[in-house]
Amino acid sequence: MPEGPTIKFLAQKLQKFVGEKVTEASGYGEMDKSKIDNIKLENIETFGKNLIFLFKDFFVTAHFGLFGSMKINERKKVNASFALHFTNDEINFYVTRTKLYEGKPQDYFNFKTDILKPEFDQKLILETLQNKFSKKMIGDVLMDQSIFTGVGNIIRVEVLYRSKIHPESIVEKIPVKKLKELIKITAYYAEEFLILMTNDCVKKDAIVYAKKVCPIHKTDLEIEKMGKVKRTTYWCKKCQKLYN
DNA sequence: AGTCATGTTGACGA
DNA sequence: CTCGTCAACATGAC
Numbered sequence: 394m395p396e397g398p399t400i401k402f403l404a405q406k407l408q409k410f411v412g413e414k415v416t417e418a419s420g421y422g423e424m425d426k427s428k429i430d431n432i433k434l435e436n437i438e439t440f441g442k443n444l445i446f447l448f449k450d451f452f453v454t455a456h457f458g459l460f461g462s463m464k465i466n467e468r469k470k471v472n473a474s475f476a477l478h479f480t481n482d483e484i485n486f487y488v489t490r491t492k493l494y495e496g497k498p499q500d501y502f503n504f505k506t507d508i509l510k511p512e513f514d515q516k517l518i519l520e521t522l523q524n525k526f527s528k529k530m531i532g533d534v535l536m537d538q539s540i541f542t543g544v545g546n547i548i549r550v551e552v553l554y555r556s557k558i559h560p561e562s563i564v565e566k567i568p569v570k571k572l573k574e575l576i577k578i579t580a581y582y583a584e585e586f587l588i589l590m591t592n593d594c595v596k597k598d599a600i601v602y603a604k605k606v607c608p609i610h611k612t613d614l615e616i617e618k619m620g621k622v623k624r625t626t627y628w629c630k631k632c633q634k635l636y637n
Numbered sequence: 638a639g640t641c642a643t644g645t646t647g648a649c650g651a
Numbered sequence: 652c653t654c655g656t657c658a659a660c661a662t663g664a665c
Contacts, residue, residue, distance in 0.1 A: 394662090396643050421661085442644075459644045460662040471661040488660060490645080538645095545643045586643095595643080602643090621655090625642080 395457045397509050397543020398587035400439045407437050413479050420475035424491045440502045441542035454492050461489040506542040508583040515576045522564050532560030533620040546624045547602045552579045554601045559635035560626050566636040601627040
């Protein structure tokens, strides 16, 4: 269900709970929930595909994996893996993995890599690509959460098409100008994705993801589980140049 | 009904 | 030790 923008969308929906008192937490997940006991929810934010609930001295991350979902004041038939209870409300999470951390998110996460944060640092991303990922295929690197935090398969496929870069291109062979363009387009498309979320148009408005034909050339798209990520990748070999 | 998926982790063996 | 492979995940859309 989630890529970074999906999680940010959920975080926005939950803002009304900020400042409220959490009476208790429940769920079959293994995380120790004893500290969440009549405590104020200080803030809700995100890091990539993690939803973050901040309390005074600690915080909890919630990750949806592939099947995760969330309901506000509604329950599904199956038990929740995690739930936050308020005096009159509850937030239920299904198939969601949670983890509790002491301290602040900034102690653990570098917001400069998060494609949806104002702190997203395009120059840092370019340097990291050149220094640590130069021999790798760009289609693989885009899915790496340590450098493109929040990118999922839809974003990966769409930004490669929009940048006209073949997914199997090797990072060091791609002209710097093209790499910069790719990074910029990734941040831009992440914002677009978030807007499309509100109208449920992400898949409908995707250009190549889960499509069959390139809209420019009217020719069949390549559809393959490429690289190490082995995720279904859609590309047009006429539009997207292979640098290798 | 079978298949496939917006994701990650941990087990296992080479 | 490190890498590839595979399953698992109270799932859900087509």
